[in-house]
Amino acid sequence: xxxxxxxxxxxxxxxxxxxxxxxxxxxxxxxxxxxxxxxxxxxxxxxxxxxxxxxxxxxxxxxxxxxxxxxxxxxxxxxxxxxxxxxxxxxxxxxxxxxxxxxxxxxxxxxxxxxxxxxxxxxxxxxxxxxxxxxxxxxxxxxxxxxxxxxxxxxxxxxxxxxxxxxxxxxxxxxxxxxxxxxxxxxxxxxxxxxxxxxxxxxxxxxxxxxxxxxxxxxxxxxxxxxxxxxxxxxxxxxxxxxxxxxxxxxxxxxxxxxxxxxxxxxxxxxxxxxxxxxxxxxxxxxxxxxxxxxxxxxxxxxxxxxxxxxxxxxxxxxxxxxxxxxxxxxxxxxxxxxxxxxxxxxxxx
Numbered sequence: 551x552x553x554x555x556x557x558x559x560x561x562x563x564x565x566x567x568x569x570x571x572x573x574x575x576x577x578x579x580x581x582x583x584x585x586x587x588x589x590x591x592x593x594x595x596x597x598x599x600x601x602x603x604x605x606x607x608x609x610x611x612x613x614x615x616x617x618x619x620x621x622x623x624x625x626x627x628x629x630x631x632x633x634x635x636x637x638x639x640x641x642x643x644x645x646x647x648x649x650x651x652x653x654x655x656x657x658x659x660x661x662x663x664x665x666x667x668x669x670x671x672x673x674x675x676x677x678x679x680x681x682x683x684x685x686x687x688x689x690x691x692x693x694x695x696x697x698x699x700x701x702x703x704x705x706x707x708x709x710x711x712x713x714x715x716x717x718x719x720x721x722x723x724x725x726x727x728x729x730x731x732x733x734x735x736x737x738x739x740x741x742x743x744x745x746x747x748x749x750x751x752x753x754x755x756x757x758x759x760x761x762x763x764x765x766x767x768x769x770x771x772x773x774x775x776x777x778x779x780x781x782x783x784x785x786x787x788x789x790x791x792x793x794x795x796x797x798x799x800x801x802x803x804x805x806x807x808x809x810x811x812x813x814x815x816x817x818x819x820x821x822x823x824x825x826x827x828x829x830x831x832x833x834x835x836x837x838x839x840x841x842x843x844x845x846x847x848x849x850x851x852x853x854x855x856x857x858x859x860x861x862x863x864x865x866x867x868x869x870x871x872x873x874x875x876x877x878x879x880x881x882x883x884x885x886x887x888x889x890x891x892x893x894x895x896x897x898x899x900x
Contacts, residue, residue: 586656589627590669592620592640594647599624600673604641610802611775612637612651612768613745614708614738631656635802639768640671643694643734647673651767653801653830676765700728704735711742733762741772749776767796771803778810786810794823799830805839812846820846837866848883857883 588607592600605626607616620626639651654667696704703725710718719742722735729735740755753776759769774789790807797803808823824846828839844859857880864876 586631586633587627587629587666588631588636588638588654588656588669589625589666590638590671591624592626592671592673593624594673595675597672600647603645605671606639606641607631608637608639608651608768609745610635610637611741611745612639612771613741614711617641617708633657638669638671640673641734642673642676646675648676649763649765649767650674651797651800694729694731694733696732697728700725700732700735703728704732704738707735708738711738731758731762733759733766736762737766737769741768744772744776747779749779752776765796767793767800767803770796771800771806774803774806774810778806783810783814787814794826798826801827801830801836801839804830805836805842808846809842812842812849817846817850821850837863840866853883854887857887 592603592605594600599620601620601624603620605618605620606614607618607628609615616628616631618626618628633656635653635655637651637653639649640647642649650671650673652669652671654669656667703721707718707721707725710716710721719739722739725735726732726739736755736759740752740759743749743752743755752772756769756773756776759766760773763769770789770793774786774793777783777786777789787807787810790803790810793800793803794807804823804827808820808827811817811820811823821843824839824843828836828843831839840859840863844856844863847853847856847859860876860880860883864870864873864880867873870876
């Protein structure tokens with residue numbers, strides 16, 4: 551599945567008359583002939599390293615592509631990843647910590663070069679899981695006593711899916727037959743089906759996963775994405791809103807939420823979400839954000855700003871397939887903005 555920026559570009563593109571001639575402008579991919587590394591340390595709220603906890607490498611759609619455990623110093627590493635956007639998720643089941651996911655970008659500036667990304671992850675306590683006295687319902691659900699056979703089948707299924715073996719789905723389904731409320735299994739199945747664009751199949755898994763873990767960002771995000779692809783706008787909007795509430799600094803979630811708000815005509819709220827998406831990149835260049843802001847500003851008759859966003863888009867994407875058409879559109883937007891300014895100036899003249 552393409553990243554959310556590409557997905558949103560295509561969907562909004564079809565709904566915007568001013569940009570209809572631009573076609574499907576996508577981000578060109580770099581060949582992966584370099585050795586990239588993602589590494590970091592997981593810290594607890596007291597700034598102590600957290601040993602022996604699972605850390606998962608996910609693609610831009612929150613589908614698992616690798617998993618490791620932290621060592622005795624809390625350190626983890628993933629070696630040999632391609633360039634692109636990834637998410638690092640700390641699996642906190644069985645602990646008192648909140649689920650934690652952070653996005654990052656691996657960038658090969660020059661073809662054949664390598665990139666090394668370091669990430670410190672600071673966990674927070676989950677008050678619902680760390681409450682004293684009798685365990686609450688939420689805690690009982692999060693800290694699951696999964697039967698050993700179900701765990702074995704699940705881990706085998708995850709390994710097989712990561713190796714592109716379809717039998718992994720059957721193995722995880724067998725784990726769910728043993729333990730139907732197995733959150734990790736439900737979430738994995740739902741996200742994997744979304745990754746494969748089998749959106750209808752993802753719904754029962756994701757909905758059940760959310761019923762069990764109301765704090766699951768990845769389940770809410772995947773559900774929002776799938777619902778949008780299936781044109782279930784109200785459900786997509788609600789799930790995207792929940793995702794941004796759980797992870798307000800998620801670039802992808804804010805980008806999707808901004809897209810939905812824009813299509814719903816809630817332009818001011820859409821602008822807020824898209825600007826938050828831009829802020830959340832922490833300086834990384836995400837061309838899709840600028841493209842969508844351009845589309846939004848065009849709808850709001852703010853063509854000067856729309857042109858500026860398109861210019862930024864081309865600076866980030868100098869090899870955009872529709873570069874000539876975009877440059878022509880920039881010129882058109884600049885002209886319309888200038889005419890509007892002159893018209894307004896004449897009206898204000900004594």
